[in-house]
Amino acid sequence: MSSHIPFDIITRILSNLDIKTLLCFRSVSKGWRSLIDSSGFINTHMSLSIKTNTNNTLLILGEGGLNPINFDDLSPGDLLNLQDQPFISIGWQDVRLMGSCNGLVCLSNDDGDVVILNQSTREHKRILSLVRHGFELSVGSAPDKHWVWVSAYGFGYDAVSNDYKFVSIAKFLGIGFTFKESEMTIYSAKKDLWGVIKIPYDMLSTDDKMGVYVHGSLHWIAKGSIWRDIIVGFDLGLDEFREVPQPDYGGNIVIDIDLGVLGSYLCVFAKFRDRSADVWIMKEYGVEESWSKVFSISRNVLFYDSVRPLSYSRRGTEVLLELDEERLVWYGMETRRVVDVVIQGRKKERLEAVLCLNSLVPPDGNDRVGNSQQPTKEQKKNEEEEVLLDLVFLGVLGLMIELLNVCIFQLNFSI
Amino acid sequence: MSSSTDSPTLTTETTQLSPQPDTETAQPTKKITLKSSDNQIFEVEEAVAMEFATVKSFFEDSPSSTDTVPLPNVTAKPLSQVIEFCKEQIKFKANPDEAQKKKYHSEDLLDVLNQAVADRIENKSVEYVRGFFGIDNDFTAEEEAALRQEHAWAYEGVDED
Structure with a gap:
């Protein structure tokens, strides 16, 4: 009977399942294993999670390790009980988050080890990094270049070559610590290769923060003129830098900007002299006019040097913010109230958090199987007929017969 | 197919999520x-x-x-x-x-x-799913054991039926 179930229907059913269940179901049959391993299915599953805003995990990295929290059930005011997952507690000192994209998280430690991890499949790939995030001896530098300082890094997806890339930007300083030049090291997960390119920007290194991945590009703040910092985006597919326009802040003097993602849009926290801030999102990527102000932070409500937005709450009235790599808060956009996320048993320590999709994406950037099983053209034709057939097949399967009887009747009736 | 009932005069009907005594005795349909x-x-x-x-x-x-x-x-x-x-x-x-x-x-x-x-x-055992969809296991015992080994943790705590 199994051969009669259309693949399309199985795909649709399995797209609704969680990762743990799907990993088990790889051993149902050869057909199911190829389906679940196919990049087509992995993408379908991911698209559905994004569409329904489910399958999200909040990953909290503290000194103790990496702790996954089910974000789908999390509400402001909830107490967090961290349980370090042994599979990712690898005993590193000073582990940092480099970025997260499509369910993959990139981590690095002080020794320059880099790991790409899919926390929901618990698969990881260890890569050797050339650079560290602290001071480092310059590699083949000219005599007048004294220091190498890794000022920025990031991790994201390159849609052109269907690859995941990790980048780190090193800064060369000359005599008197003046900026000389920057270079970016790009690691391709698929090719397992490093490449280096010179870049014309001086990324601000004060926060040592991860690049913000939006619209196929990683974004950082770089030094512009004396008066204004700029947003630069690096397109991972085209290997190109471009300056991204900023919102029109009006006559206000912005002393500091922080970047982030909110609801898949590039987001800017613009801080003013009185430490109040306006928060903007760019609704159409690259279009200056599409920046719109979503909320404001009043002065004396929230004190921070750097902020990273993680997500809206499920009811959409709060945002979850990581402040100064030590504090997580919910900020009520209308109420302007701040609720600290209380983490049980937490010692005073550094904390980083990232929102991560639960996906089947393999950490080495390669497909588990060669060819994905896509619906044929014939299947795409006569879609209406197909839907009817699907329903009939489901009926044959004896799944919820009483429900299907109704719709089969309805469909027959309308023919 | 499954039904031969003809009811072309069906009108839309409301459904109620809470129990409610049927007070509308004048209504022709039960x-x-x-x-x-x-x-x-x-x-x-x-x-x-x-x-x-x-x-x-x-x-x-x-x-x-x-x-x-x-x-x-x-x-x-x-x-x-x-x-x-x-x-x-x-x-x-x-x-x-x-x-x-x-x-x-x-x-x-x-x-x-x-x-x-x-x-x-969701969270059911592989055997349950095979039975549910009527799927034949086409793996050898060795192949299946190896597959289970790949993500052994995922098989913990599944419902057997």
Whole structure:
């Protein structure tokens, strides 16, 4: 009977399942294993999670390790009980988050080890990094270049070559610590290769923060003129830098900007002299006019040097913010109230958090199987007929017969 | 196919999520009470309810029964959506030119059914799923053991039935 179930229907059913269940179901049959391993299915599953805003995990990295929290059930005011997952507690000192994209998280430690991890499949790939995030001896530098300082890094997806890339930007300083030049090291997960390119920007290194991945590009703040910092985006597919326009802040003097993602849009926290801030999102990527102000932070409500937005709450009235790599808060956009996320048993320590999709994406950037099983053209034709057939097949399967009887009747009736 | 009941004069009917005594005695059509597996009560017009095979056989077996019909295979959410779908279908029949609409609703229903099936198999054992879909295991014992070894942790805590 199994051969009669259309693949399309199985795909649709399995797209609704969680990762743990799907990993088990790889051993149902050869057909199911190829389906679940196919990049087509992995993408379908991911698209559905994004569409329904489910399958999200909040990953909290503290000194103790990496702790996954089910974000789908999390509400402001909830107490967090961290349980370090042994599979990712690898005993590193000073582990940092480099970025997260499509369910993959990139981590690095002080020794320059880099790991790409899919926390929901618990698969990881260890890569050797050339650079560290602290001071480092310059590699083949000219005599007048004294220091190498890794000022920025990031991790994201390159849609052109269907690859995941990790980048780190090193800064060369000359005599008197003046900026000389920057270079970016790009690691391709698929090719397992490093490449280096010179870049014309001086990324601000004060926060040592991860690049913000939006619209196929990683974004950082770089030094512009004396008066204004700029947003630069690096397109991972085209290997190109471009300056991204900023919102029109009006006559206000912005002393500091922080970047982030909110609801898949590039987001800017613009801080003013009185430490109040306006928060903007760019609704159409690259279009200056599409920046719109979503909320404001009043002065004396929230004190921070750097902020990273993680997500809206499920009811959409709060945002979850990581402040100064030590504090997580919910900020009520209308109420302007701040609720600290209380983490049980937490010692005073550094904390980083990232929102991560639960996906089947393999950490080495390669497909588990060669060819994905896509619906044929014939299947795409006569879609209406197909839907009817699907329903009939489901009926044959004896799944919820009483429900299907109704719709089969309805469909027959309308023919 | 499964049904020969003709009820072209069906009108749209409301469903109620809470139990409510049937006070509208003047109404020509009888209402049937359905109970989902999570104990939600639905009142549906008899003609609609009779399209459910389980309901039909329930009354065939005990014609004088006035009990609530239990539907142990379905939870409230998909059931309410299917009833909604039927109401839309009935509306549509009054206006058969809207072919697009029909397709739209079929797709919608399919999503609901897929979700309902997914809910049934979530965190179930591999053996349960094979039985559920009637799938033959085409792995050798060694192949299957190796596959299970790849993600051994994922097999912890699954429902066996």
